[in-house]
Amino acid sequence: MLTAQLLYGLTGCLIVALGLRTVLLHASLLHRVVAINVLGAGVFMILVAIAYRGPGVPPDPIPHALVLTGIVVAVSATALALALARRLTAEQSND
Amino acid sequence: MNTTGLLVFDGLLLISIVSLAWSALASPDARRSVILFMAFGLVLAVAWGRLLAPDVALAEAAIGAGLSGALLLVAVGEQSNRALQDNALRVSERNALRVRATLQWVITILCVALAATLAWALVHALDRATNERLAQIVSENLAASGVSNPVTAILLNFRAYDTLLELAVLLTAVLGILALGTARPDYQRTGPVFDGLARWLVPVLILTAGYLLWVGAHAPGGAFQAGATLAAAAVVLRLAGERSIGLPQAGALRVILAAGVGMFLVVGLTLLLLGRPFLGYPPAWAGSLILLIESAAMLAIAATLVLAFLGGRPPAIAVNEENNRC
């Protein structure tokens, strides 16, 4: 086990927990959207840490590909959440 | 570099990542929170670079921090967007506040427990270190994949089906955005300084997008990074107050949005009808087919991200749809 793998992997775990806490705490919608992105970044960090093989050694490319997919999915979901919030504001002001 | 130096660097990097994440989540001010989140993404990109994941670093900087940040920032900037900034729980009574404080503690303890469990499992998982095998298989098959960048080989050949569905996710999101509302009003023109910047930045960004798309075959890059860069060019134009930001009219726009999934399906199903497996490229053709799919995907991704930034149907589409009404 490499020190860097461990350091980055454990930080990933911490960031997941930080994100989850804000999601569950009924913060404002914006904070929850940011928090889900942070949570995702924590998971991605775990994946990238798993892939690392030490300096000078080519890393495992599979987690990298998974993280790339995950980043795109996350931005799609964020964009949709913001569009829904915008519509909600519009509907509320109509009521 | 010596090990101690690297360790100090890792330590500083991780401390700044955690503190940026914490302050982005803890800051009550929405705008500050978003800006800290963007900084978090950028520092994260440095971490990906440190862990020898340049493809991820590029995507994180362009999409994770850049465009997500821009989307969040423009949403926060809309003063009228109350739904975004209202607290979900409108509690004013003291009693409710006390309950809330207890809840806060329970959730915090729960999250600490989660972090500990995750860490415990991860340490055990890293101890086993069994995933050498699959990385080995990837490098053995790389020659037949049509590209020499292993990440691109996985995304567009070995696990191309994931990417097909991922493009379907993007399509779903953009159709949702188009269904939910109309675009935000145009910005005012920003004046000569920003115009000057935009005038040379936009061509450079378009050029960079083309380069990233092309280089993805053998070095870090690819359709997603290229698409995000292309979208960034349109965002710069829009911020400069341009009305036309490169989006085509309604019909052509629909074709572009469908192009990412569409090209994938055309290639996959054509191969299927020719007696090969779905998306089973012949090795001799693999490189060209991947570039073809990636080019279409880049346009679809760029158009999707731009529409997400606009926040809804551009005026042209909105008018077109009204005419269709029965």
Place this chain on the structure above:
Amino acid sequence: MTELVSSLMIVAGIGFYLAGSIGLLRLPDLYSRLHALTKADNLGLGLLAAGLALHSQDLLVAMKLLLVWLAVLAASAASAHLIARHAHRQEAGS
């Protein structure tokens, strides 16, 4: 020799960054903060890029670093201008 020069430039660059960051935290108003940030950081990045270019001993890498510096220079100049103008207009408005 080049190694020494490049290291000195990198250290000097970091020094400018540090000064810029302290300025951002300690200076009293927005304009002086902007002033500290853009000037010091642009110079710091320039020194850093030059140091790294020397270190790499490769013309292509040096060109890329130069491009990075120029891009940041343009972007920070334009954004500092926008921020300052916005602040100025708000002051004038209120």
Place this chain on the structure above:
Amino acid sequence: MTDALIWLVAMPLAAALATLLLPRHASVVVIITGVVTTLAGGILLFAVGTQGALSYEIGGWTAGLGIALRADGLSALLLLMTALVMLAASIYASAYFSKAVERARFWPLWLLLWTSLNALLLSGDLFNLYVTLELLGLSAVVLASLGGKTAAVAAALRYLLVGLLGSMLFLAGVSLIYAGYGTLDIAALAHLIEPGPVTWTALALMTAGLLLKTALFPLHFWLPPAHASAPAPVSAVLSALVVKVAFYLVLRLWLDVFAAVVTGAAANLLGVLGAGAVLWGSWRALRAERLKLLAAYSTVAQLGYLFLFFPLLQALPSGPARDAAVGGLVILALTHGFAKAGLFMAIGVIQQRCGHDSIRDLDGTAQRLPATTFAIALAGVALIGLPPSGAFLGKWQLLAGSFATGQWLWILVTVAGSLLAAAYIFRVLGHAFGHQAYPQRPVTVAREEWPALVLTAMAMVGLGLAGAPVWRLLEGGL
């Protein structure tokens, strides 16, 4: 033959693009898709029945390096149900949305949802499952928001956040699995799996994510508002299919992939949550003022029954008794799918024709919309679990398994839940039968009323009679 697997995903996806580019011909495209997917589903079911489980390696890469699609009895049955329910709901939707602009927005998203349902049921790769879950979640959210009013948008937004949290937890579990086992392929993983911190934590994370998505009590809070405020055809598939495929994934993980490491205590926990769902969901359905809310809470309760099977299956030794219980579980899930889809469509007809869905003001509906009222009655019989509905067979197996393993608690819960279901169904029917003159024709608005009628009849008669073949298909499967 195995090409049917990829066509089941490619067909609705291609149709989504076709309806996006050619909105004028959308209805034709959708009906063709429905017929073709139903045929493909039938062929697949037949093939699985005769040849056993099928798999298809995408791109020709061996599973592990690439992604494999897999179908066994369980997934083939659910695929066919998906095709039938989606086909019926599509016909209903073409009548439900009256404006061209509404339909132009609806069809591509509808077909993307359809794609994700099929892709999820066929996927043999953990990360690919994450992507299909996101596609499912996002398309379902957009469709649920098409109602457009404040309530619908607010519910959709909450639905989106819950769904995202669920898929992120799932992905965290997948990451741990990859770290520990070095593979994402489900079949390979099933052979490698062994007890330990990695496996337990990963299973717990993935299950937590999926329980959020399948709305198991007490994680059901998002479901009633989202399902009750969506357009009726969307509510139908949200309740009948979308939560059901998330449940399918729990089943797949617990009984197949992770079967070797699941403990009795964990299965009991799911059972207790299921019991909570049955009682709470049924009680809230009884108290609901609106038909749609009643149907949504009834979904919470019906999902609860499915989770009651977990402690039984854990306790039963493999053999005919356990196979019978698995069959009962699947029949119950299928029956609920047909019945609930039919119920929501019938409610949709009432809502559009009467302008409301308030239960108290239903008087005379039986005279104005006899076929629809009949569909509600049929669905109600299936939800209560009376013979000859498939649910009767399912609940019978639930009771038989509880007797066999001495787990008396589940018997009490099942009986109490069924009595509550009878109460809320008869409350609706009691209001629906008023005193007005009968019309000339039983079916008054064909395209809207027939789909609900056919689906609920499937739940009642079709599945009641088709019990034996279902059991044969599942034999030795899980």
